[in-house]
Amino acid sequence: MIQAPAWLQILSRSAAALFGGYALSYAASACLARLLPLSPADAVIVATLPAFVFYTGAILWAFASRDAVRAWAPLALAAPLALLGFWPQALGWLA
Amino acid sequence: MKNTFTQSMAWLHTWAGLIFGWLLFAIFVTGTLAVFDKELDHWMQPEVPATEVSQADAARRAVAYLQAHEPQAGNWGISLPTERSPGLRVSTGDRRHGGGVQLDPRTGEAIEVRDSVGGNFFFRFHFTLDLPRNWGIFVVGALALVMLAALVTGIVIHKKIFKEFFTFRPNKGQRSWLDFHNASAVLLLPFHLMITYTGLVIFMLIYIPAGVDALFEGDSRAYFNAQGNARLEQPRQLARQPGQLVDVAPLLAQAEARLGPLGGLNIRNPNTAGARIEIRPELGNRIALAKGQAMVFDGVSGELLSDVPQWRAAPLTQRVMVGLHFAQFGGYPMRWLYFICGLVSCVMIASGLVLFCVKRGRKYGNGTAQASARRWYRVAEVCNVGFISGLLLACVALLWASRVLPVELAQRESWEVRTFFGVWVLALLHAGVRPARRAWVEQLLLVAVLCIGLGALGGVGDAMRVGVVLSALVMGVLLGLVAWRVGKAVPAPIRAKAGRNVEAGA
Amino acid sequence: MMMWVTGGVLFAYVGMLGLCQGLERHYKQVWQRPCPRALRVGLRGAGWLALLVSLLLCAQAWGWAMGPVAWLGAMSLSGMLLVMLLPYWPRLAVGLAAVVPVWGMVQLFG
Numbered sequence: 001m002i003q004a005p006a007w008l009q010i011l012s013r014s015a016a017a018l019f020g021g022y023a024l025s026y027a028a029s030a031c032l033a034r035l036l037p038l039s040p041a042d043a044v045i046v047a048t049l050p051a052f053v054f055y056t057g058a059i060l061w062a063f064a065s066r067d068a069v070r071a072w073a074p075l076a077l078a079a080p081l082a083l084l085g086f087w088p089q090a091l092g093w094l095a
Numbered sequence: 096m097k098n099t100f101t102q103s104m105a106w107l108h109t110w111a112g113l114i115f116g117w118l119l120f121a122i123f124v125t126g127t128l129a130v131f132d133k134e135l136d137h138w139m140q141p142e143v144p145a146t147e148v149s150q151a152d153a154a155r156r157a158v159a160y161l162q163a164h165e166p167q168a169g170n171w172g173i174s175l176p177t178e179r180s181p182g183l184r185v186s187t188g189d190r191r192h193g194g195g196v197q198l199d200p201r202t203g204e205a206i207e208v209r210d211s212v213g214g215n216f217f218f219r220f221h222f223t224l225d226l227p228r229n230w231g232i233f234v235v236g237a238l239a240l241v242m243l244a245a246l247v248t249g250i251v252i253h254k255k256i257f258k259e260f261f262t263f264r265p266n267k268g269q270r271s272w273l274d275f276h277n278a279s280a281v282l283l284l285p286f287h288l289m290i291t292y293t294g295l296v297i298f299m300l301i302y303i304p305a306g307v308d309a310l311f312e313g314d315s316r317a318y319f320n321a322q323g324n325a326r327l328e329q330p331r332q333l334a335r336q337p338g339q340l341v342d343v344a345p346l347l348a349q350a351e352a353r354l355g356p357l358g359g360l361n362i363r364n365p366n367t368a369g370a371r372i373e374i375r376p377e378l379g380n381r382i383a384l385a386k387g388q389a390m391v392f393d394g395v396s397g398e399l400l401s402d403v404p405q406w407r408a409a410p411l412t413q414r415v416m417v418g419l420h421f422a423q424f425g426g427y428p429m430r431w432l433y434f435i436c437g438l439v440s441c442v443m444i445a446s447g448l449v450l451f452c453v454k455r456g457r458k459y460g461n462g463t464a465q466a467s468a469r470r471w472y473r474v475a476e477v478c479n480v481g482f483i484s485g486l487l488l489a490c491v492a493l494l495w496a497s498r499v500l501p502v503e504l505a506q507r508e509s510w511e512v513r514t515f516f517g518v519w520v521l522a523l524l525h526a527g528v529r530p531a532r533r534a535w536v537e538q539l540l541l542v543a544v545l546c547i548g549l550g551a552l553g554g555v556g557d558a559m560r561v562g563v564v565l566s567a568l569v570m571g572v573l574l575g576l577v578a579w580r581v582g583k584a585v586p587a588p589i590r591a592k593a594g595r596n597v598e599a600g601a
Numbered sequence: 602m603m604m605w606v607t608g609g610v611l612f613a614y615v616g617m618l619g620l621c622q623g624l625e626r627h628y629k630q631v632w633q634r635p636c637p638r639a640l641r642v643g644l645r646g647a648g649w650l651a652l653l654v655s656l657l658l659c660a661q662a663w664g665w666a667m668g669p670v671a672w673l674g675a676m677s678l679s680g681m682l683l684v685m686l687l688p689y690w691p692r693l694a695v696g697l698a699a700v701v702p703v704w705g706m707v708q709l710f711g
Contacts, residue, residue, distance in 0.1 A: 028306035041321035042409035049413065051303045052243060052295045059244045060251075061513030063107045064100050085309045263684045280682040285673045382666055425667045428606045432674040439681055581679040 009068040016071035020078070021058035025051040027078035030085025101252055108248035113451050113475065115241045117482035118224070120444045122235060124486055126290075127437030128217040130422060130430055131563070133179040135214025138563040139497035141554030142208040144253035148200035150175045150357060153183045156203030158343055160196075161185055161365070171362040174321070176200050177377050178356070181559070203293045210507040211497045216515070217490070222297075236302050256281060272450040279443035281403055286436045287443075292548040294418035296413060303510040322410060327391060327401055332368030340365055341397040346372060350390045354403065355380035362394060370394020376403075379423035383414035433488040445483050452476050452531075477526045477534075485522030487574070492518040494567075498552040532581065539578035546571030604711075605662035608704055609671065612655035614679035615698050620650020621683060622695070631691040652676065 004012075032042075032047035033049040065071045083090060128135065137143060157173045165171065168187040172195065176183050186195025197208045223231025250256065260281060263274045280287065300307060304315075311318045332574060343360070351357055354376035363371040373389040383406065391401040406414060422433040452475055459472035496514035500507055526534045548571075550564040621627045623645030628636035636644075649689035655675060686694035 025303055026305045029303050030309040033306035033309050038409065039321075041318065041323075042407060044300070044310055045409040045413050047306045048299050048303055049296065049416075050298065051305075052240060052292060055240055056243045056247055059240070060104065060107070060247065064103045076267045085305065089138060089309075089312075197659055261617075261624065261627055261680070261684050261687065263688055265688050278684045279681065282684065283677045286677055382670070421668065425663055425671065426602070428602070428666065429663065429671055429674075432678070434669055435678055441679070 004068065012068040013062045013065075013071045016075070017059040017062035018069075019074050020044070020062065020075035021055045022057045022072035023078035025055040027081035027085060028054045031081040032085075034085045034087070100124045101254075104248040105252045108245055108252060109451065111241050111248075112245050112447050115238055115245075116444055116448045117478055118238055119242055120441060120448070120483060121224070121486050122221055122238060123437065123441045123444055124490065125217040125221040127434060127441060128490060129214065129221050130434045130437060131566075132214035132218045132561055134563055135217070135494070136211075138554075138560045139211045139213050140182075140208050141498075141556070141560070142206060143197060144199060144201075144206075145181040145557035145559060146176065146200045147174060148183075149522070150351075151347055153200040154343045154347055154360065156200065157183055157185050157198060158362075159339070160205070161187075161362075162340075166366055167170065169364060169407055171365050173361070174359040175245070179357060180559045181557075189589050209259060209497075210495075212508045212511050216493065216512065222294075225516075232298050232301060236295060236298060239291055239294050243288075243295070246280075246284075246287055246291060253277060253281065269450070269453050272446055272453050276446040276450055279439050279446065283436060283439055283443065287325065287440055289419060290437075290440070293416045296416045297420060299413075323404060327371070330364070330369035330371075334364040336368040337366060338368035338370055338395045340370055340394055341372075343372065343394075345561045346392050346397055349399070350374040350376075351392065354385075358544065359570055361389070365394065368395060371400070378421070379425070382410055382418040382424050384418040384421050384423070385414075448479050448483065452479055476531045477523070480526035480531060480538060481519075481523030484535060484542060485519050487527065487542045488522050488538055488545075489515045489519035491542055491549075491567075494549060495545060495552070498554065536578050536582040539574050539581065543571045543575035543578060546574065552560075602662050604656050604704075605709060606671075608708070609655050609658035609662060610675045610679060611701050611704055612651045612658060613672070613675040615684065616648045616650075616652035616655055617676060617680040617683050617702055618695065618698055619644045619646075619650075619651055620686070623648060627687065630687060631695055 029047045029051045032050075033043045036043040036046055038046060061074060064072040065073065135144075153176050154173060157175075158171075161168070161171045161173075165187050170188060172184075172186040172188075174180070174182070174184040174186075174195075181200075183198045183200040184195050185198060196205050198204065199206050219225065222235050224234055225231070226234060236544050237257070253259075259274075259277060261278070263271070263278050265271050265274075300315075304313065307313060307315055307318045311321070340362070343362075347357060347360070354374075356377040358375045358377040360375065361372070361373040372392040372394070374392070375389045376385050378385055385403075388403050390399065390403055392398065393400055422430065425432075452472070455472055459469050493511055493515045496511045500510055500514075504510060522538055525538065529537065546567045549567040555561050555564055622631065622636075623643075624639045625636055625641070628641070628644075656669065656672045659672040659675060661669050662668065683694055686697075
């Protein structure tokens with residue numbers, strides 16, 4: 001397999017950290033807010049407080065992962081989480 | 096990239112630390128200065144007297160002034176004299192900061208005070224980098240996230256974190272810089288993690304509005320109301336009928352019994368039947384930040400219309416975290432703890448930036464390496480001087496500008512800000528043309544002289560201003576010592592080799 | 602309040618000093634001789650105890666909500682002071698512990 005030049009790998013990982021990380025944090029917060037057995041206002045707060053732990057984790061993952069493609073895994077993980085978080089809205093689109 | 100987890104984390108820590116460290120240093124310095132923002136406000140505006148007037152008397156005089164000058168206004172704002180802010184300020188309209196008229200609390204007469212951005216500039220710069228508010232908040236938020244990543248990667252790569260907990264070996268060049276960077280980072284780790292994470296929590300719903308989007312269809316007003324923050328309905332009909340304003344003093348006493356020391360009050364629709372008096376606590380009576388909270392009284396009858404609600408667990412948690420960052424609680428002893436911790440964290444960041452260059456100085460500083468690598472090394476060197484000592488120079492220059500610029504100067508506040516950025520740019524240019532070591536010494540010496548010289552600017556009529564000047568004196572002396580030490584130090588190459596031989600043999 | 606604050610900071614310093622001197626390399630740094638195991642354990646035990654006293658004094662000064670916050674700050678900053686003093690003035694770094702009985706006297710008779 002042809003290795004991408006170093007600068008492209010770094011760019012990919014940085015983009016994965018920034019955007020993949022945001023996607024994961026956003027989706028995780030939405031998912032938590034939906035699932036937590038609290039009043040909506042409280043759930044929003046409790047779901048958002050840990051968001052930056054996820055984001056930091058995604059940033060570290062982006063640079064620790066074996067290659068620059070795997071660095072985007074958090075973005076992939078964000079999709080099912082977002083679905084869980086937004087399932088009423090998703091059902092609304094489908095209907 | 097690098098192979099093992101530790102190696103990749105070390106790479107990330109080094110490069111994220113370098114690229115973003117320059118701005119992070121500025122955020123930490125201005126944040127540290129903002130701990131004493133009100134004290135700096137007071138020093139930068141020497142016309143404001145420090146008096147011992149009670150809040151009740153001051154409030155009465157303020158109301159009397161507003162009755163005489165603005166009886167028809169829709170909203171009166173009164174900032175009462177407090178321990179940190181001895182001035183009395185009145186305003187009309189919904190001004191957030193600045194604007195309004197300064198009154199002498201002893202007489203209730205207006206006093207001429209010079210326009211100044213005050214210590215509040217450091218506070219604003221700290222969370223916006225002086226960019227337009229919405230952009231600035233996001234930029235600083237992103238930087239805070241990088242700081243969090245830098246802290247975690249730093250922990251991960253510091254293998255001997257417990258063994259070397261108290262280790263500091265001076266006079267050994269690169270080894271000493273690393274020891275210091277490690278010690279200041281590890282010993283203050285609770286502070287660093289707390290201040291960074293809580294900083295992100297302040298605007299967390301702006302950064303990650305996912306919860307509001309998912310549960311409230313993105314309607315932030317609906318979310319706000321769900322928190323139980325629904326504003327009392329404005330009495331539009333009553334506001335058109337005239338009314339007699341009740342005496343404020345007993346209401347202040349009632350509010351103080353409930354809330355602790357008070358910060359100020361707003362009188363909406365004064366001199367009408369729909370008058371409302373909102374009394375705010377001084378921030379800091381508890382850790383949880385009480386911004387936005389107020390007891391609301393009827394302005395004609397004095398009846399309590401709305402008390403300060405108890406927070407539920409979730410909003411209380413958020414408020415406590417925000418409060419831990421704002422550091423308004425615990426009185427002056429706590430404020431000093433935060434300030435000194437802030438200073439150490441600034442030096443921690445600076446030592447990391449300097450370490451980057453010290454480590455590579457031998458390789459890229461001389462003629463042995465590639466020309467392009469040497470050029471990038473020079474960029475790092477120049478940025479280090481310009482963003483570390485240059486920023487300090489800009490800060491102290493702002494303080495000087497607040498006293499030196501003519502009082503009558505039009506747009507005085509803009510000129511103060513121009514001084515700040517102008518001096519910063521000059522420092523970067525100076526760093527670009529001077530050899531690194533000379534640039535460090537010259538700039539640090541200048542900062543030291545300007546800090547020590549703050550006292551010469553006069554206007555130190557009360558304890559608080561003396562405190563500002565003395566603190567600046569101490570910091571000036573310390574920076575002077577640093578400058579002297581940097582000037583004295585012998586460049587690394589030969590000594591480091593000798594040192595290493597001794598270490599290997601021991 | 603200031604007496605409790607001072608006490609909190611002093612005991613934090615002494616606590617960090619105990620933990621520090623309980624480590625082989627730092628004991629050697631000050632006294633130029635190895636540290637018997639019993640003394641090491643004793644110093645570390647005394648160190649943890651002093652840190653606990655520091656927490657109690659901070660809570661006395663600020664209450665139990667704000668006290669722990671101040672305690673963490675006091676430990677961090679006194680640790681920093683210790684680390685800066687040790688390589689330059691090791692005996693002074695250790696000698697500062699003598700301020701504690703002075704503070705005790707002032708508390709008792711002040």
